[in-house]
Amino acid sequence: MKNIAAFFDIDGTLYRNSLMIQHFKKLIKYEVIDPSVWHNHVKHTYDEWEKRYGDFEDYLEELANFYVRELKGINKDYIDFIANQVIKINGDKVYKYTRSRIEWHKQNGHKVFFISGSPDFLVEKMARKYGVTEYRGSNYIVDENNNFTGEIIRMWDSENKQKTIDEFVDKYGVDLDLSYSYGDTTGDLSMFNMVGNPIAINPNRDLLMSIKKNEELLSKIVVVVERKDLIYKLNPDVETIDV
Numbered sequence: 001m002k003n004i005a006a007f008f009d010i011d012g013t014l015y016r017n018s019l020m021i022q023h024f025k026k027l028i029k030y031e032v033i034d035p036s037v038w039h040n041h042v043k044h045t046y047d048e049w050e051k052r053y054g055d056f057e058d059y060l061e062e063l064a065n066f067y068v069r070e071l072k073g074i075n076k077d078y079i080d081f082i083a084n085q086v087i088k089i090n091g092d093k094v095y096k097y098t099r100s101r102i103e104w105h106k107q108n109g110h111k112v113f114f115i116s117g118s119p120d121f122l123v124e125k126m127a128r129k130y131g132v133t134e135y136r137g138s139n140y141i142v143d144e145n146n147n148f149t150g151e152i153i154r155m156w157d158s159e160n161k162q163k164t165i166d167e168f169v170d171k172y173g174v175d176l177d178l179s180y181s182y183g184d185t186t187g188d189l190s191m192f193n194m195v196g197n198p199i200a201i202n203p204n205r206d207l208l209m210s211i212k213k214n215e216e217l218l219s220k221i222v223v224v225v226e227r228k229d230l231i232y233k234l235n236p237d238v239e240t241i242d243v
Contacts, residue, residue: 002173002174002175002178003110003111003172003173003174003175004108004109004110004111004174004175004178004179004180005110005111005112005113005133005168005169005172005174005176005179005180006101006102006105006110006111006112006113006179006180006181006182007113007115007165007168007179007180007181007182007191007195008098008102008112008113008114008115008132008181008182008183009114009115009116009117009182009183009184009185009187009188009191010114010116010118010123010126011116011117011118012184012185012201012202012204013095013098013182013183013184013188013201013202014094014095014098014099014102014114014126014130014182015090015093015094015126016093016094016095017090017093018060018118019086019087019090019116019118019119019122019123019126020060020063020064020067020117020118020119020122021060021063022086022089022090023067023082023083023086023119023122024063024066024067026082026085026086027070027079027082030082032070032074032078032079032082033066033070034070037066037070041062041066042059042062042063042066045058045059045062045063046059046063056204057185057204068140068150068152069150071140071148071150072148072149072150073147073148073150074147074148075145075146075147075148076121076140076142076146076147076148077146080121083121083122083125084125086122086125087122087125087126087129091125091126091129095201095202095226096226096231097201097224097226097231098182098201101180101182101199102130102132105180106131110179110180111133111134111168111172111174112130112131112132112133113132113133113134113135113136113165113168114126114127114130114132114134114135114136114137115135115136115155115161115164115165115191116135116136116137116138116155116156117137117138117154117155117156117157117187118137118138119137119138119140120135120136120137120138120139120140120155121137121140122137123135123136123137124137133172134168136155136164137155138152138153138154138155138156139152139153139155140152141153156187157187158186158187158188158189158190158191159190161187161188161190161191162190162191162194165190165191165194176194176195176196177195177196178196178197179195179196179197180195180196180197180198180199181194181195181197181198181199182198182199182200182201183198183200183201183207184200184201184202184203184204184207185203185204185206185207186204186206186207186210188200188207189207189210189217192211192217192221193214193216193217196220197220197222198217198220198221198222199221199222199223199224200221200222200223200224200236201224201225201226202224202225202226203223205240208223208236208240211223211236212236212237218236218237221236222236223235223236223238
């Protein structure tokens with residue numbers, strides 16, 4: 001008998017922010033990263049996004065580039081305490097709907113997987129907190145001395161998430177037609193297309209437009225928006241307003 005599975009993105013889907021961003025800020029606080037990196041490079045892009053002139057993905061991409069660069073040569077064990085602090089402080093700052101769905105899947109005996117673009121050493125701690133079956137995050141390569149090399153194997157794009165799901169399907173005997181996936185950006189499209197029960201949580205504009213162009217996906221996906229203390233289930237073909 002095959003298993004039913006649930007595949008969850010983390011940032012923007014479960015966690016209400018980005019684990020990598022929070023880790024970046026903590027590394028600055030503990031002087032692992034020079035504060036000038038933020039003030040001279042990333043802050044402007046952040047300010048543009050915060051004022052809703054810029055795009056969050058641009059801010060995240062710029063921060064990620066400096067994050068990877070600044071970690072190069074640092075010993076992984078050295079920042080483990082900081083990584084633990086990030087999860088301790090932020091691990092419960094999640095969407096109520098997504099948290100309830102994780103518990104529902106576990107109660108029904110489903111396999112639960114986290115597949116996230118955040119660093120694997122942060123995803124590992126989040127996965128442990130929520131007791132999931134298995135996880136994958138972006139792999140930050142270390143050398144023989146456990147120092148970061150500056151190389152990563154990304155897990156925030158649709159192609160790599162699809163490969164990971166294929167691995168889990170083979171390993172756990174998953175019935176994809178009966179399974180679920182949860183995400184918020186176009187990087188999660190492969191997860192949506194592969195399962196019978198896709199759920200888009202607080203989708204960004206690019207994802208919503210991609211869903212509307214895919215008739216097969218449009219016919220089966222559920223869109224959920226959680227705002228303040230209300231949770232809305234929307235028609236994925238809902239009209240959007242350009243401003």
